[in-house]
Amino acid sequence: xxxxxxxxxxxxxxxxxxxxxxxxxxxxxxxxxxxxxxxxxxxxxxxxxxxxxxxxxxxxxxxxxxxxxxxxxxxxxxxxxxxxxxxxxxxxxxxxxxxxxxxxxxxxxxxxxxxxxxxxxxxxxxxxxxxxxxxxxxxxxxxxxxxxxxxxxxxxxxxxxxxxxxxxxxxxxxxxxxxxxxxxxxxxxxxxxxxxxxxxxxxxxxxxxxxxxxxxxxxxxxxxxxxxxxxxxxxxxxxxxxxxxxxxxxxxxxxxxxxxxxxxxxxxxxxxxxxxxxxxxxxxxxxxxxxxxxxxxxxxxxxxxxxxxxxxxxxxxxxxxxxxxxxxxxxxxxxxxxxxxxxxxxxxxxxxxxxxxxxxxxxxxxxxxxxxxxxxxxxxxxxxxxxxxxxxxxxxxxxxxxxxxxxxxxxxxxxxxxxxxxxxxxxxxxxxxxxxxxxxxxxxxxxxxxxxxxxxxxxxxxxxxxx
Numbered sequence: 001x002x003x004x005x006x007x008x009x010x011x012x013x014x015x016x017x018x019x020x021x022x023x024x025x026x027x028x029x030x031x032x033x034x035x036x037x038x039x040x041x042x043x044x045x046x047x048x049x050x051x052x053x054x055x056x057x058x059x060x061x062x063x064x065x066x067x068x069x070x071x072x073x074x075x076x077x078x079x080x081x082x083x084x085x086x087x088x089x090x091x092x093x094x095x096x097x098x099x100x101x102x103x104x105x106x107x108x109x110x111x112x113x114x115x116x117x118x119x120x121x122x123x124x125x126x127x128x129x130x131x132x133x134x135x136x137x138x139x140x141x142x143x144x145x146x147x148x149x150x151x152x153x154x155x156x157x158x159x160x161x162x163x164x165x166x167x168x169x170x171x172x173x174x175x176x177x178x179x180x181x182x183x184x185x186x187x188x189x190x191x192x193x194x195x196x197x198x199x200x201x202x203x204x205x206x207x208x209x210x211x212x213x214x215x216x217x218x219x220x221x222x223x224x225x226x227x228x229x230x231x232x233x234x235x236x237x238x239x240x241x242x243x244x245x246x247x248x249x250x251x252x253x254x255x256x257x258x259x260x261x262x263x264x265x266x267x268x269x270x271x272x273x274x275x276x277x278x279x280x281x282x283x284x285x286x287x288x289x290x291x292x293x294x295x296x297x298x299x300x301x302x303x304x305x306x307x308x309x310x311x312x313x314x315x316x317x318x319x320x321x322x323x324x325x326x327x328x329x330x331x332x333x334x335x336x337x338x339x340x341x342x343x344x345x346x347x348x349x350x351x352x353x354x355x356x357x358x359x360x361x362x363x364x365x366x367x368x369x370x371x372x373x374x375x376x377x378x379x380x381x382x383x384x385x386x387x388x389x390x391x392x393x394x395x396x397x398x399x400x401x402x403x404x405x406x407x408x409x410x411x412x413x414x415x416x417x418x419x420x421x422x423x424x425x426x427x428x429x430x431x432x433x434x435x436x437x438x439x440x441x442x443x444x445x446x447x448x449x450x451x452x453x454x455x456x457x458x459x460x461x462x463x464x465x466x467x
Contacts, residue, residue, distance in 0.1 A: 001117050002103045007095055009429040014041040017099070018090030018176050018407060020070055020082060042068050042082070043091075056131075056139070061258045063273055066091065066179070067227035071377070072410045073290055080409060083283050085228040086377045089418060090407050092176040092431070098159050104147035111136040153187045156215050167214045171438045174221040175431040176407035178385055181239075182220050182338050184257060185347070186213040213343060219439040220338025223385035226378060231278040232371050236321025240383040241336050242368030243344065246360045247274065252351070253358070267356055282374030285465040289413060293465050301463030304456050308448050312369040325366040330444030332384050339363065372467050379417035380406065386435050386442035389417025390464060394457045396450065397443045405430035416461055 006016040015021050019041040022030040029037050040046065043065030049056050069089045070080035103109055115136045118127065127135070155165035158173050167187055174180060222240055230247060237243070238250040251274050255265060286292050311317040312324070326333050344361040351357030367383055381387040388404045389412060404420040405427035412419050426432065435442040452460065 001108060001114070002099075002106060005099055005102050005106070007092070007099075017096045018088070018092055019043065019065075019096075020068060022082070025079065043088075056134075063227060063254065065258075066093070066224045069377075070409045071288055073288070075410055077410070081283070081288050083377060085226055085277065085280050085282060086374070087177055087224040087226055089177040089379075090409050091224075092174075092407065093179045094157050094159055094174050095176075097154060098157060101147060101151040101154070101160065104144045105151075109140075109144055111140045114140050150188075154184070156183055156187065168216060170215070170219045170221075172219045172221060172440060173431075175433060177380070178221045178223055178406075180215075180220045180338070181222065181253075181257065182343060183215045185253075186215050186343060188212075188259075213340075213346070216338065216340065218334040218337035220335045221439055222335045222383050223378075223380065226282065226374055227277045228280045228282045229278070229371070229373050230274070232315050232373070233321065237323060237364075237368040239339075240367050241339060241364045242321070242323045243339055243362055243364055244360045247278075248356065249358050249360050252356050253347075256350075262351065262354065265354070265356060282377055285376050289411075289465075291413060294462050297459050297462040298466055299463075300456075301459035301461065304452065304460045305463050308452065309372075309460070313372045315371060317369075319369055320371070321369060323364045323366045323368050327366075329367055330446065331367060331382055332386065332439060332441035332443065334439035335383055336364070336366065372464065375464050375467050376416055380404075380420070380433075381417075382442065382445060384440060386433070386440055388420040388433075389415035390461050391415045391457075392417075393445070394448055394452065394460070396446060400435075400442045402435050402442075404433050406433045407431045416465065 003012075006012070009016060013021070020043070021041045022038055024030055029039065032038050040059060043062060044059055045062045046057050046059050049058050064084065066088045067086065068082065068084050069086040069091075070082055072080040115132060118135070119132075151160070152166075154160070155162035156167050156170050158170045162169060170180065170183070225240070230250075234247050235245050237245055238247065244250060244253075251270055252265075255270055256262070260266075306314070312319045312322075314320060326336055341363045344363045347358050347361040349358075375390070379389055381390065381393045385406065387393045387400055388406075392400045392415070401420070403422060403425075405422060406420065407430045408418045408420060410419045411417075420430075422432075434440060448457070448460070
């Protein structure tokens with residue numbers, strides 16, 4: 001119904017937002033274990049609410065929405081590797097939200113018109129009078145009502161172009177592979193989540209304190225983090241700024257960020273995901289790359305790594321997991337400033353009475369020294385994704401690309417990152433990343449940029465491919 005509102009990048013449907021739609025070699029949608037067509041992209045779960053005969057299939061986001069991506073070996077590769085746990089390099093979360101908000105308020109989004117479109121798609125399997133009536137008069141109007149409320153909270157997104165907004169409007173678009181994690185927490189109440197909470201009186205006492213803070217002057221857009229081998233980081237700090245030591249807090253924040261209803265939190269399901277993520281090993285470079293790692297050069301690079309990088313980034317290093325003060329690391333501080341002392345104090349009061357309650361959030365003064373496992377899959381680099389590839393990261397900030405293109409899944413096997421070069425001065429159908437915009441600076445992390453020879457840099461990159 002709303003093809004005109006999709007991003008105009010030459011892709012259709014969910015793929016226009018960079019989402020992964022699983023298809024066979026003939027381009028047809030894949031089938032699940034029951035032989036049914038998979039009618040939703042990676043990152044969307046379906047759960048039956050009610051009885052089998054008249055219940056509703058509720059679709060919602062899961063962890064793979066932000067933590068799964070693809071790698072194409074070349075421009076002609078039409079069957080890319082789908083890599084679970086990898087940051088969703090191509091997914092534009094803001095673009096997806098803007099689409100939902102704009103379609104919900106579109107004059108065509110009415111019970112009768114939406115149902116007409118549904119019925120045209122279901123000619124061979126009519127919905128039935130009861131369910132069709134439920135959708136037409138309750139589900140669709142309720143959805144439109146709820147999306148309108150959510151848009152009023154998320155009016156800080158620059159692309160919405162809100163003329164009236166109760167909070168600060170972000171100065172910078174996040175683009176694919178990035179999001180502002182803390183802005184939604186500052187503007188959205190945690191004690192709501194389904195429409196009936198607002199239409200009917202809630203007779204239970206409020207379990208979760210409201211946040212409702214202004215998002216502030218600092219846009220906090222940062223790269224989506226990988227979801228693998230989390231056991232290395234337990235007690236060493238989670239999130240880019242190491243603001244909690246507890247894996248439970250990291251897990252619950254992710255769930256609440258997807259608007260999970262607190263009193264119906266599927267803790268057992270979350271724990272299953274966490275058990276997987278604690279030990280899941282990222283796909284190795286040699287499993288995908290057309291040219292394998294040079295073992296002799298890598299061996300020399302290993303010595304360079306342990307001399308110059310391991311103290312901060314190796315789990316056995318003396319500074320591993322520590323928060324590096326912003327004055328030392330020198331990277332863009334906007335993500336750091338976006339997580340405030342006030343927000344930390346509010347979050348520590350989230351979930352009283354629940355087994356999963358948040359407990360340990362603290363304001364820090366820098367960014368955490370993280371492990372480099374699967375580093376070849378984490379491009380672009382630095383916490384805000386401001387450096388497109390490893391070769392650029394080993395250059396002084398003045399020599400790093402001031403502008404480049406994000407959202408590509410075609411890999412650059414020479415520079416070790418994703419293809420990101422400008423075509424002329426534009427990115428075509430990709431997202432243009434400008435390091436001069438607020439929150440996008442590519443300064444800092446100058447370790448090895450001047451002390452390493454070109455040969456040592458080549459060797460180090462060859463070794464990093466093996467991690």
